[in-house]
Amino acid sequence: MKKKTIFQCVILFFSILNIHVGMAGPEQVSMHIYGNVVDQGCDVATKSALQNIHIGDFNISDFQAANTVSTAADLNIDITGCAAGITGADVLFSGEADTLAPTLLKLTDT
Numbered sequence: 380m381k382k383k384t385i386f387q388c389v390i391l392f393f394s395i396l397n398i399h400v401g402m403a404g405p406e407q408v409s410m411h412i413y414g415n416v417v418d419q420g421c422d423v424a425t426k427s428a429l430q431n432i433h434i435g436d437f438n439i440s441d442f443q444a445a446n447t448v449s450t451a452a453d454l455n456i457d458i459t460g461c462a463a464g465i466t467g468a469d470v471l472f473s474g475e476a477d478t479l480a481p482t483l484l485k486l487t488d489t
Contacts, residue, residue: 418462419460419461419462420461420462421458421459421460421461421462421465421468422458422459422460423456423457423458423459424456424457424458424459426457427455427456427457427458430454432452432454433452434449434452435449435450435452437449445479445480446479446480446483448483456468456470472484
């Protein structure tokens with residue numbers, strides 16, 4: 380359901396609630412209503428959840444200067460259960476930053 384449609388449904392609900400409470404008489408009514416309106420996300424397919432990606436074998440001489448990077452390696456993540464209209468996804472990789480180049484991921488020899 381689109382955000383605009385959900386918003387319209389919420390407004391309609393409160394409008395009907397206001398009419399009903401207004402017709403109830405002079406009694407004071409206290410209500411606490413809460414909730415969230417969220418977009419439906421996607422799920423990561425089981426086969427994509429845990430992957431070992433071999434990025435290649437490199438000679439140490441390929442990395443003689445700071446900020447030297449290797450060639451790219453393909454990574455495929457299959458997603459399922461997406462709402463209609465979703466055409467892509469953002470992916471966040473997290474880990475310890477390299478001490479000399481904080482925008483790069485720190486690698487270890489293990």
